Amino acid sequence: MRIAPARVKDVAGVxxxxREIVEAPHWAEAEYVAIVDAVEGSLRRCLLVAWQDEAMMGFAVGKVIGAEAELESVAVRSSARRGGVGLALCAAVVDWAWAQGAEGMDLEVRASSAGAIGLYRRLGFQDAGRRRGYYSDPQEDAVLMRLEQG
Structure with missing residues (x-):
């Protein structure tokens, strides 16, 4: 498996x-293109893609504003789950954020996503709070998590 920054030609596959992953946030194609085509500024974003041979196995989106980062989205093909793809993508976004000067990273995850919460904890994320009723379809709380550099 290899992880690489997405190119514009990868966006359709992303x-x-x-769309195959119900729990993934559904963004417009133009938003992904904007991440790939972004110029340096106060808001920096990355879109990383995991490849197995020529097949896209997953992707992750991160952003950095000043010293703060956010893991915005992680999606892994169902056939590739529990195989290390999500862990590798998240670790790559964390490494990218630290290289951009971030000192901490936040994320939010559905309270019922035990597998994802466990993955984030393996990376060192700690529980930082809860947003009641944050998600819809179905309505659910968000668990807030934070990782400090170091």
Whole structure:
């Protein structure tokens, strides 16, 4: 498996994969293109893609504003789950954020996503709070998690 920054030609595959995953946030294709085409500024974002041979196995989106980062989205093809793809993608986004000067990273995850919460804890994320009724379809709380550099 290899992880690489997405290129514009990868965006259609990212959108197709995202649509296969019900719990993934569904963004417009133009938003992914904007991440890939972004110029340096106060808001920096990355879109990383995991490949197995020529097949897209997953992707992750991160952003950095000043010293703060956020893991915005992680999506892994169902056939590749529990195989280390999500862990590798998240670790790559964390490494990218630290290289951008971030000192901490936040994320939010559905309270029922025990597998994802366990993955984030393996990376060192700690529980930081809860947003009641944050998600819809179905309505559910968000668990807030934070990782400090170091």
């Amino acid at each position: 959108v197709l994969l995202e």
